[in-house]
Structure formats: C-alpha cells, structure tokens
Amino acid sequence: VSAPTPASSAVPARLTVSQIEETRDLASIDPLKTMDTPVPTLLVFDTLVRRTPGGEVTPLLAEKIERVDPKTWRFRLRDGVKFHDGSPLVAEDMAATLANVMDPKNGSSYVRHVATVEKVEVKDARTVDLLTRVPTDLLPAFLSVLPIAPSVLVKDGSYKTKLVGTGPYTLADWRQGESVLLRRNPSYWGAAPAYQEVLVKAVGEPSTRLADLLSGSAGIAGDLLPEHVPQLRAKGMTVVRESGVRTAYIAFSHKPPTDDPRIRQAFYHALDRKALATTAFGDYAEPAISAVPKSFSGYAEAFPLTDYDPAKAKALVQAAGKTAPVRITLDTTAEMSPVAQLIQAQARDAGFDVQINMVDSRATLFDAKRLMASAEGRAFMTTALDNRMFDALRPLDTVYGANSFMKQYGYQPDPRNQPLIDRYTAEPDAQKRRDLSLEVQRNGKEGMPVVWLYYPDHLFGVAPGVCWTPGGLGQITYWDVKPC
Amino acid sequence: MARWALGRLAVGLAAVLLTLVALFLAAEGMSDPTAAVLGPDATEAQRVAVRAELGLDRPLPERAAVAALRLTRGDFGQSYRLGRPASDVVASALPSTLWLAAAALPIALVGGLALGFALALGDRGRRGAWFGLLPLAAQGVPGFVAAIVAVQILAVQLRLFPASGRDAWVLPAALLGLGAATRLGLLLAARLATLVREPFVTAALARGVGERAVYVRHLMRPACSLVVSYAALQLGYLLGGSLVMETVFGYPGIGRLAVEALSARDLPVLMAAAACSALGFLALRFAADLALLWLDPRVRDGVLA
Numbered sequence: 068v069s070a071p072t073p074a075s076s077a078v079p080a081r082l083t084v085s086q087i088e089e090t091r092d093l094a095s096i097d098p099l100k101t102m103d104t105p106v107p108t109l110l111v112f113d114t115l116v117r118r119t120p121g122g123e124v125t126p127l128l129a130e131k132i133e134r135v136d137p138k139t140w141r142f143r144l145r146d147g148v149k150f151h152d153g154s155p156l157v158a159e160d161m162a163a164t165l166a167n168v169m170d171p172k173n174g175s176s177y178v179r180h181v182a183t184v185e186k187v188e189v190k191d192a193r194t195v196d197l198l199t200r201v202p203t204d205l206l207p208a209f210l211s212v213l214p215i216a217p218s219v220l221v222k223d224g225s226y227k228t229k230l231v232g233t234g235p236y237t238l239a240d241w242r243q244g245e246s247v248l249l250r251r252n253p254s255y256w257g258a259a260p261a262y263q264e265v266l267v268k269a270v271g272e273p274s275t276r277l278a279d280l281l282s283g284s285a286g287i288a289g290d291l292l293p294e295h296v297p298q299l300r301a302k303g304m305t306v307v308r309e310s311g312v313r314t315a316y317i318a319f320s321h322k323p324p325t326d327d328p329r330i331r332q333a334f335y336h337a338l339d340r341k342a343l344a345t346t347a348f349g350d351y352a353e354p355a356i357s358a359v360p361k362s363f364s365g366y367a368e369a370f371p372l373t374d375y376d377p378a379k380a381k382a383l384v385q386a387a388g389k390t391a392p393v394r395i396t397l398d399t400t401a402e403m404s405p406v407a408q409l410i411q412a413q414a415r416d417a418g419f420d421v422q423i424n425m426v427d428s429r430a431t432l433f434d435a436k437r438l439m440a441s442a443e444g445r446a447f448m449t450t451a452l453d454n455r456m457f458d459a460l461r462p463l464d465t466v467y468g469a470n471s472f473m474k475q476y477g478y479q480p481d482p483r484n485q486p487l488i489d490r491y492t493a494e495p496d497a498q499k500r501r502d503l504s505l506e507v508q509r510n511g512k513e514g515m516p517v518v519w520l521y522y523p524d525h526l527f528g529v530a531p532g533v534c535w536t537p538g539g540l541g542q543i544t545y546w547d548v549k550p551c
Numbered sequence: 552m553a554r555w556a557l558g559r560l561a562v563g564l565a566a567v568l569l570t571l572v573a574l575f576l577a578a579e580g581m582s583d584p585t586a587a588v589l590g591p592d593a594t595e596a597q598r599v600a601v602r603a604e605l606g607l608d609r610p611l612p613e614r615a616a617v618a619a620l621r622l623t624r625g626d627f628g629q630s631y632r633l634g635r636p637a638s639d640v641v642a643s644a645l646p647s648t649l650w651l652a653a654a655a656l657p658i659a660l661v662g663g664l665a666l667g668f669a670l671a672l673g674d675r676g677r678r679g680a681w682f683g684l685l686p687l688a689a690q691g692v693p694g695f696v697a698a699i700v701a702v703q704i705l706a707v708q709l710r711l712f713p714a715s716g717r718d719a720w721v722l723p724a725a726l727l728g729l730g731a732a733t734r735l736g737l738l739l740a741a742r743l744a745t746l747v748r749e750p751f752v753t754a755a756l757a758r759g760v761g762e763r764a765v766y767v768r769h770l771m772r773p774a775c776s777l778v779v780s781y782a783a784l785q786l787g788y789l790l791g792g793s794l795v796m797e798t799v800f801g802y803p804g805i806g807r808l809a810v811e812a813l814s815a816r817d818l819p820v821l822m823a824a825a826a827c828s829a830l831g832f833l834a835l836r837f838a839a840d841l842a843l844l845w846l847d848p849r850v851r852d853g854v855l856a
Contacts, residue, residue, distance in 0.1 A: 085715065092811055095633055101590060171600040174589045178597065227634060243633075243643055244811070245717060245803040270715045270801040274699060278714035282706045428814030430587035451591060465592045472592040 080263040082533065082548065085270045085279035086289030088313075088525070089542050093244050093269040097227040098214045099167050101176040103453045105212075105542050106267050107247045111151075112214030112232035113257075115142060115161070116207055120539030122364060122457065124208050127257075128156065128215055128233065137202035144193040148256050150217050151237045158189045163218035165197070167226075179464060180209040180456060183492060201493040205458060212455045235260040235546065245269060261549040277528070280304060286533040287543060291526040293349045299528045307527040308351065310360055312541035314462070315352075315406070315450040315520040317397070321477030324393055325444030331515035333383035334395070334446065337417030338410060339375045344521040347406045351526060355519035358462035358508055362539075365459025365491070367501045369508030370519060380417035391418030398424045398432055398447040406520075407448060421446075435475040450523060455540075459504040462519075463488050467511040478516040559840065563833035570829055571822050575618060578818045579611065584631045587815035605631055627826070628819040630812075637819035641808065641827050647717060648804040651724055651796070652789035658728025659735060660782060666732060667739025667774070668766060671747075683740075686733045697726055698799040715801035723796035731785045735778065742777050746770050776847040783839030787832035 089106045098108040115129040126132070131143040148156040165187045168175040183206060186198040199206060215233065220226040230238040235257065236249035246268040251260040268285070270276045277295050280288035281302055291299070299306050317334070319325040325334075344352040353360050356368045384393055392415070399407045404425065411421040424445075426432050432447050454461040465472055469485040484507050491503040525541050534551035538544030584605070585598045593601075602608045606617070621628055627637040666686060673682050701722050706714040713719040743766070746752065755765050792806020805824055812820035844851045 094811065094815075097634075103590065171594070171596040172604055174585075174593065174597050174601045174604075176590055176593070178594065242717065242803065243640070244808065245801075268716055268801065271807075272715075272799055272801065275702065275715045275799060275801050278702045278707050282710050282714050284706075284713050284715075428587075429591060430584070430814055430816055433586045433591035434583050434816075435586075436583045449591075470594050472594070474595065475598075 081266060082262045082264070082287070082550075083266045083268065083279075083285045084287045084289065084543065085268045085276045085285040086287075086543070087269055087271055087276070088290045090247070090267060090269045092271070093241075093247065095227075096230060096238075096241055096247065098216060098230060098232075099164065099173070099175055099177065099221070099226065102180075102212045102455050103176065107230060107236075107238055107241070107249060108214050109234075109542075110236040110249050110265060110545055111230045111234045111238050112216065113148075113234050114213055115210045115215065118208060118211040118457065118540065120537075122208075122362075122539075124211060128161075132207050135196070138199045140197045140199070140206055141190070142195045142197065144195070145256070146193065148233050149254065150233050151231050151252060152217070154217060154219075156215070156233055157192050157218075158195045159218045160221075161195045161215055162187045162189050163221040164213065164215050167216075167221050168213065177213055179461070180213065181206075182464070201489055202495075203492045204495045205456075205460065205492060208458070209456055236265060239264070258546065260546075265545065280528045280530060283530070286530045287535065287548070288528045289525070289543060291528055293351045293526065295528070296526070303531055305529040305531075307529055307535060307537055309525040309527070309537050309539070309541045310353065310362055311522040311524050312454050312457070313450050314355070314358075314452040314454065314522055315403070315448070316355070316452065317410075317446050317448045317518040317520065318473060318476065318516065319478075320438040320441070320445050320447070322439070322442065322444035324387070324389060325395065325446065326477065327387045327389075328514055329383045329387040330389065330393065331518075332512075333380040333387070333393075333417065334414065334419065335370075335512075335515055335518045336374055336376045336380040336383065337414045337419060338518065338520070339413055340370075340520055341372050341375075342413070343406060343409055346409055348521070348523055351524040353522045353524075355521050357459070358466070358504075358511075358519055359454060359459045360522040363454065363457050363459065364497065365463070365500055365504040367459070367505035367508060369505055369512055377417040380419075384418050392420035393418060394420045394422065396422045396424050396441075396443065396445045398426050398438075398445055400427070400429060400432060400449065401425055403448055403450065410448075438476055448520075457540075459500075459508075460488070460492065463491065463504065463507050463511075466517055467507050471516065473516040476516075478514065481510045481514055483510050556837075559837055563837065567826060567829045567833065570825055571622070574822050574825055575615065575818070578816065578821070584816035584818070587817070588631055627823040630820045631817045632812075632815050633817075633820075637817075637823040640820050641805065641823040644803060644805050644808045644824075645827065647720075647802065648790065648792050648806070651720055651727065651793065651802065651804060652786055654720060654724035655727040655731065655789060656782065656786060658725060659731035659785060660778065662729060662732025663735025663739060663781070664778065666736025667743060670736060670740035671743035672763070672766065686737055689729075689733050690737065694726065694730060694793075694795045695799055697730070698723070698796060701726060702799065717803060719800045719802060723793065723800045723802055727789065727793055727796055735781050735785075738781060739774060739777060742774055743770055746773055772846060776843050776850070779839050779842045779846065783835040787828075787835045790831035790835070791828040 091104050096107055098112055113128045116124045117127045119125055128145055129142045130145040133141050135141050144156060167173055168177040169181055183199040183201060183203050184197050185200045188196040190196055216226045217231055220229055220231055235252055235255045237252050239250040240248040246266060249265040251263055273292050276288045277291060279285040296306055319331050324330045340354040344354040356370050357366050359366050384391055397407055407423045411423060414421045429449055432449055438445060467484045468488050469480055471480045487503055487507045491500055494500045529535055535548045538547050585601050588601055589597055630637045630640050633640055670683055702714050705711045712722050752765055755769050792804040794806040797804045797807040809824040
C-alpha cells in the first residue's frame, strides 16, 4: 500500500462527475437493492470478481474460485482485507450479503444474478461454497456486480445508508437527491486510488451536465446526447463512448387488439429498427438484432433487420381479422418522444394508427394496474432492462422465462422456454449456449411479448487533465480514471 | 379579532387536511408503488413480498385508519422508496428551499417596488412608453429559457457561477427574484395608477404637495398592502419549490422532491411535502393578513366591524 499522494497543483485533489444514470436520482444509496445505481456502491465496495473489457473474470475479493463439483462453486476470500471500520473480511460477510439479496422481501435486483444459487455454505473463515440448482458456468461472472457488505450491518439493516465496504473510497457525505462525496481509503488493500476525493453529482438535465463540464466544474460529464458531440470536440473535450447496457424496447399489454400475437408480430415487422436508431441517435446506437448487443455473451441474431416488411405486417393484420388502420396507443415518457413519433410514422405505412400517450414516469409506464384497467391493449416503450450480466440470460429469463415480468400484463410465457433457459444456464459450451439463446428468442418471437428496438450508447465528455480508459462496462470505471 | 384569527386557522387546517385526504384517495387510483420500489422487471414473488412489507396488501379502510392515526402524531409513515420517515425526507430538503426563497425575496421586493414606482412616475412621454414595454416583454420569457441562457452565458462562457448543485443558488435565486420583481412591479404600477385617482391624492395635490412627495408619503403605505399580499403569495409558491429552477440547476429542493415522489408513487413523501408546503403557505397568508390589518385602515375596519 502506497502512501496517500499529497494534494498538489499538478494532481487535482478532487474529481467531480456530473451524471444521472449511474446514481439515478440519488434518492437511495442502498448498495444491495439495485445494481442500476453503481455509484457510490462501486467506489465504496469491492466485488468478489471483476469483469474485464474482454469479458473474462478476474479475481478481486475472491483470490481463488474453483468448481468442486458440477453444482458447487467454492470461493476462497483474500486474506488481510479490512472493511472501512477496521473489521476483517470473512466468509460470513459474503454469506450474509448473498442471503440478503436472495430474500424476496428485500426486493433486490441482484436476485436474478443469484437465481441459480440454492444454498450458501460457510466452510471456514475464508471459504464459502455456493450450491446451485443446476450446474452453471455463468455464476462467477454474474457476481462481478455484487458488492460485499459486512455481515453485522447487513443483519441489523443499517447497511442501507451506512456504507461500510472494503473499497478504494469511503463515503464522506451523501446529500440525498444531490451528490455523494467519496474520500480515498488510505489503507486500501489494492491499487491506490488516483484522487483524494471523488464528487459524483446527480444532475437530471442533459444541458446542465454539459454546462458542468464546459464551465470547468466537472471533470467528467455522463449521459450526454449525440447532439452534444460537436460542441464537446470544439471545446477540446474527449468524447468517450461505451456500448450500452440498456435496451430500448416496446412491450404490450395483452388485451384487444394487442392480445393477438399476429398483431404484435405485425407491429414488429412494421418497424425499421435501423432507421429508428440512426435517426434518433446518429451513429450512437446499435439496432437490436438480438435480445442483447453484439458484444454480449449469448448474442444470437433472432431478429434480423430484413424482418422490416410493411407488406408482411399488413398481411398479418389481415390474417388477424382486423381492418387497417389498427389503432394502437403507445405510452412512453418524454425523453423518448422523438422515437415515438418516428414509430408513429413508420407504423402508419403498415396499417397502424399509433396514438402517442406521454406519461410522467417509468413507474407510471409500467404500472400493471393502470395498463390492465384500460379496456384496450396498449404498447408501452422505454429504455431500461439494464443488463449487467452482459449476457443473454438477462432478457431471456426476465422476458421469456417462467418468471417473466410480462406476466403481469397478461402474457403467458411459452412453456418450451424455461427448460431451454435452464439448459442455457447449465451449458458450458459458448456456441451451444448461443444456439439455445437463438431457440428461446425464436420461440419468444412467436409470442412477441416485446419488440427489441436498439441499444443506445453511453456518451461521456472528459475534460483535459482527466484520463480514462473505458472498461467496457457501460459506466465510469473509476479505477481506470486518472489525472494526466 | 381573536374570533377572526381562529376562524382563519380552522379554515386553513381544514384545507390542509382536505389536501391530504384528496392525495390519499388519488393515490388509490394511480398506482402500484412496487414498480418504482423494485424496478419494472422484478419477479412476482418480490412484488408480493414488498407489497406486504409496505402494508399495501391491507384493505383500503384499514390503511386509511392507520394513516389517520399516524397523522395525529404528525407521522406520515415511512417513505416507500427510501425506507426512512417521510417527514425526515422532507425536512432534509426544506433548508435548501428556504434558502432559495430567502435569497429571492429581497430581490423581488426591492426590485418590484423600484420598478413599480418607476413605471408609475415615468408613465408619461415617449420614453416612458418604451420603458413600460420592457417588463411586459420580460414577463413573456419562460423561466426555463432565462435559466438556460443564464447558464450558457454566466456559467459556461464567463465561468462566474457553478452550473448545478447546492452551491449554484445565486443564479436561480436571482432569476426567481427578478421574475417576481417584474410581476410585482407591473401590479404595483397598475395599483398606483388607480390610487392616484383617489380623493385623498387629489386633496394632497390641491394642498400643493409635489407629485413625487405624494407618491412617497401618501401612496407608499396603501401600495405596501399590495406588496405584502404579493410577497406572501410569492413566498408561499417558493416554499412549494421552484420546479423549473430546481430542475435546470440540479438544485435539491422540495419541488423536485415532490415531483420525484409523485413519479415513484411514494405517497408518504408526497403527503409530507404537500403538508409542509400547504402549512407554510397558510402561515404566510395569515402573517400577511395581520400585516394588512396594520397597513390598511379599511381592512381593519372590515374585520373589527
């Protein structure tokens, strides 16, 4: 462990980051609740393993991971690691963290990452066995996002706001809805953190984030828009682009007319996803050809762009016994309004009369009570489903599996899919997994509970004096950010 | 006088209570907060468990009774989303809102008074006509446009102020203050224009008191009643948070908190925020009424009669 770098004019003491997606509104900093707000979790805590840009898993808190039998993963924890309060990291901490996220009462979004785990066994002070329901190769990689919290705080519930981790920074201040201030952990066991302090601000307005960067009050601005790029370049800022972990998609509530799979398929064939992505984002989005972006494992092209076929859409509408134009209400939130208008125009050519309905928030958008109270079936569009598994299992399980979240909107999951998903989880061979992924997606395409649209990139602006080599995780990898 | 005050108080509290009841009932129609608590794609098991945890699986009368009982102790319940008392959540957002309001108010009052008298006195001749059009034009500029322009020029180009966060209160306070000053100035000028025609002004002018002196000595006090009413109203609005400014400047206040709570269907926080704003508004209104009694003899006569 090296001594703390003295703050000098050459080394800026503080890195300020102005963003929104990595903290969302900073209303909560509960590290075990959701992986969709990686800050401050990512800085205060360490994970068992880390995912490299190439997709490999490298040890972090776990110094050794072995598979003792097909259904048992053994994690050997690093020796000498201490939490910020001075207590040593032990097996019990890992076990308590896993037990917490596995308990449905806690409503943790990590639950799908540990869905295969049936039992957690503490073998000794530094060894934990994870016994899985099916044999799976994927588990260690899925744990690359799970922070390990001290068992004492996890058990008494105070972990939600009292952030005590083993990570490179300690939480110095949390201003709810506003910012988190992190201070370097002088006795960090790993590589010494590059800044004395990191201030991460939650700023909802894109133009304000840009202004923070251009006015010199932030070193990195996140969640910028493609139209900001020329201005960033003109002002000498570095533009960093990361492929997205979020998915833009349309889902349907299953009431007439969208209860008919042919109508949902017709809607899919009516949309030119490439044109949508290009018109709305320029070069900064990847049209969805699969339920995951190209760089993710389990990628399989079940939704080729050639499926865009207004004539086929019209034929499907006719086969469903409907006369064009079929009226469909498309609910969405304000930031997707331009995309909704493009969809409206595209769908018109295929015999759909799309009525755009703006709702105030994603919570309203997904409100099953609201959607199912409406007599007509609706389409609703959002950009969500953050995929921090970097694997197809995330959408396959969440959308097409027996536990599909679409069930609350009347969708009946295809019974063929869950066994295929289980096989996918258990399959060690990457190519065979891709084949299984393709099969699940093709089955899903028949029922068409959702239409995948595109994967928007994450755009960051980086000020001179700050150097960041992106880590391929679709978010700021703070351990790679350095003054320069 | 005491009866008048008590009557005011009772009506005010009834209004707050009605607001809360309306919110509670509206929440019934609008929502399932689990989507916000858990994220949209949680499993059914999670949704069931969280609904039970929040007590949302109980029948409506039971939930209403629980909420009413808690309310008698000033307890709004736990925030669905944040798992801590809703009143704490609101209390932590209140200081920054108060700060912004306190900073904007003097600008509004001084600016409004100055503008109002300037418009009234300068209401003659070609120069006056042009001058009178300026505040009208300024009033037509939407708040967010002014805010964005201010950020571009003063924060990005000149780097005089930070663009966002708690420290960035100067620009929003100035914009809110100037906006209110413009509106107040126009109202005041109109009021002065009617006051000038009152008999006591004619009498003063007939006694040979100069025009400027009439404005300062004879019109200031009745004009002030308008200023006080307006200031109370304006401050009341500011206590509810200024959503546009808080959004553009990423400033943490009650307005944003309430909107976020609404988006998240976080009823306890929504109710606590509404109660806080409504009570503040009523208290200010009450203080303004008292001030009016002192300022304007006509009002006093009406109350005492």
